[in-house]
Amino acid sequence: MIYPITxxxxxxxxxxxxxxxxxxxxxxxxxxDMFETMSHASGVGLAAPQIGKSLRIFVMDSTPMKASEExxxxxxxxxxxxxxxxxxxxxxxxxxxxxxxxxxxxxxVLRASHVKIAFFDELWKQHTCEFDGVxxxxxxxxxxxxxxxxxxxxxxxxxxxxxxGKLTNISKGKVDAEYxxxxxxxx
Ligand code: NI
Numbered sequence: 001m002i003y004p005i006t007x008x009x010x011x012x013x014x015x016x017x018x019x020x021x022x023x024x025x026x027x028x029x030x031x032x033d034m035f036e037t038m039s040h041a042s043g044v045g046l047a048a049p050q051i052g053k054s055l056r057i058f059v060m061d062s063t064p065m066k067a068s069e070e071x072x073x074x075x076x077x078x079x080x081x082x083x084x085x086x087x088x089x090x091x092x093x094x095x096x097x098x099x100x101x102x103x104x105x106x107x108x109v110l111r112a113s114h115v116k117i118a119f120f121d122e123l124w125k126q127h128t129c130e131f132d133g134v135x136x137x138x139x140x141x142x143x144x145x146x147x148x149x150x151x152x153x154x155x156x157x158x159x160x161x162x163x164x165g166k167l168t169n170i171s172k173g174k175v176d177a178e179y180x181x182x183x184x185x186x187x
Contacts, residue, residue, distance in 0.1 A: 001037075006050050041178070044062055087115070092111060109155065
């Protein structure tokens with residue numbers, strides 16, 4: 001099932017998401033729906049708050065981004081349930097980020113090059129892994145989502161002021177997105 005994507009301005013995107021209970025029903029269905037929603041919108045990452053569910057889950061598939069940025073490396077397709085970032089390290093580097101909840105806006109964001117993260121998969125198997133490059137970048141962006149943080153929170157106040165009009169338009173649903181969206185404050 002393809003969900004509409006929650007847009008910038010919806011309060012669910014600004015609040016920390018809740019832990020998933022290990023007896024949570026149909027978690028594998030939700031994960032499959034998240035992958036489907038992400039690919040339908042041509043995204044490389046999607047967090048549960050972006051489909052209106054305040055849960056600590058995100059999915060990613062870096063395959064399309066790897067093909068252009070790091071062609072020698074295979075893509076990573078993975079779900080992260082109740083993830084905990086253990087460490088971020090390495091030199092900070094800028095990368096132009098976008099977000100399915102903020103269509104039409106892309107800005108450079110500085111983040112550490114490496115991330116070490118513990119998480120569960122949809123079979124509740126626990127993993128602890130380290131990532132770098134675009135994989136780390138996507139993980140850091142999506143992890144922010146379940147903490148209620150958007151990439152626009154990382155840019156300068158000056159840049160954010162320049163984007164204010166565009167962001168207001170997005171929150172009113174004035175967007176040109178090739179996927180179904182859920183407009184904040186509209187029932
Ligand atoms: Ni995003």
